[in-house]
Amino acid sequence: MNFSPRPLTAGLYFVSTPIGTARDITLRALDILASADVIAAEDTRTAKKLMDIHGVAINGRQLIAFHDHSTEKMAERLIQNVKDGQSVAYVSEAGTPLVADPGYELGVIAARADVPIHAAPGASAVLAALTVSGLPTDRFCFIGFLPTQKSQRATQIAELRDLPMTLIFYEAPGRVSELLANLCDILGAERQATVCRELTKKFEEVSRGTLGELNDAFQKRRLKGEVVVLVGRAGMTAIADEDIQMALQDALQNMRIKDAATLVAGAMGLPRRQVYQRALDMKSEPDEGTNP
Secondary structure: OOOOOOOOOOEEEEEOEOOOOHHHOOHHHHHHHHHOOEEEEOOHHHHHHHHHHOOOOOOOOEEEEOOOOOOHHHHHHHHHHHHOOOEEEEEOOOEOOOOOOOHHHHHHHHHHHOOOEEEEOOOOHHHHHHHHHOOOOOOEEEEEOOOOOHHHHHHHHHHOOOOOOEEEEEEOHHHHHHHHHHHHHHHOOOOEEEEEEOOOOOOOEEEEEEHHHHHHHHOOOOOOOOEEEEEOOOOOOOOOHHHHHHHHHHHHOOOOHHHHHHHHHHHHOOOHHHHHHHHHHHHHOOOOOOOO
16 A cells, blocks of 8 residues: 655654554554655664555655654754744654653653644554553553662662552563562562563563562563563452452441542552442442341
C-alpha cells in the first residue's frame, strides 16, 4: 500500500511506531509520515526502514536525527521549522514518543514555545505489557529505567514499596536478573510479578509468578531483546472476604458507598471495582434478623 501526501497544518506531530511487528503502525501515523515537511527520528535508519516497508517515500524531505545526544539547539531548530509554517513529525525508535525516550526534551521545549503539538497514538510497550501481565490494570505506575547505581536503585525501589498499584519497569536484558533480585529483596519474594520479553515479536515471552519464583528462573538466563518487568501492587496477598466486609461496614457508617469502597480498596491494596461491588452487595442484603 502506497501512501500519498495529504495537507498537514503546521505543528509538531509525535508519531507512535511499532514495538516489534511492523504491521502495528496506524493508518494515521502513515498519513503523517507521508505528509510531514520534516521528519525527525531517534534512529533515522529504523525510521527509513519502517517507511520503506509501508511504501512511504521520503521524496527529498529532511530526515533528521534527534536522540539522547542531540543538543537543545537541534530541538529549537525543529521548533523553528514549525514557527515557519512547516509540519514536523517525530518518531522514536519504537513505541510512543516521549515515554522513556529522548523526544521528551523536544516536547518540553515545544510546549514552552507554545507551538501546536499533536499525538498520533499507537503502540506502547507499557500498555502492551500491562495487557498480557495478568496483574491489576485499574491503577498502575510507570517507572521506566531505574538508576544503575546500586544504592540509588535500592532507594527508589524502597520508595515504591507501599504503592497500591501495579509497577512497570523497563530494563536492559543484561540487568534483568539483578533487577529481579533487588525487587525480591526489597519488595518481598511473595509479590506477584510478570516479565515480558520481545513483545509483539517472533520470540515473544511472558513469564508470570511471584518475584521469588521469577528471580530463581532468570538468575542463570542470558536474555536478549526488549524487556518489561511488572510487579503487582502492595497488599496483593489473599485477603479474607470477612475482613473486607468488616472494613466496609465500619466505613459505611460514615461514608457513601463510593467513598467507602475507595478507602477500603486503597487500604487493602485491592481493585476498587471489586470492593465497590462488594459494598453494593452488602447494601442490597437484608439486615440480620429481618424476614426476607
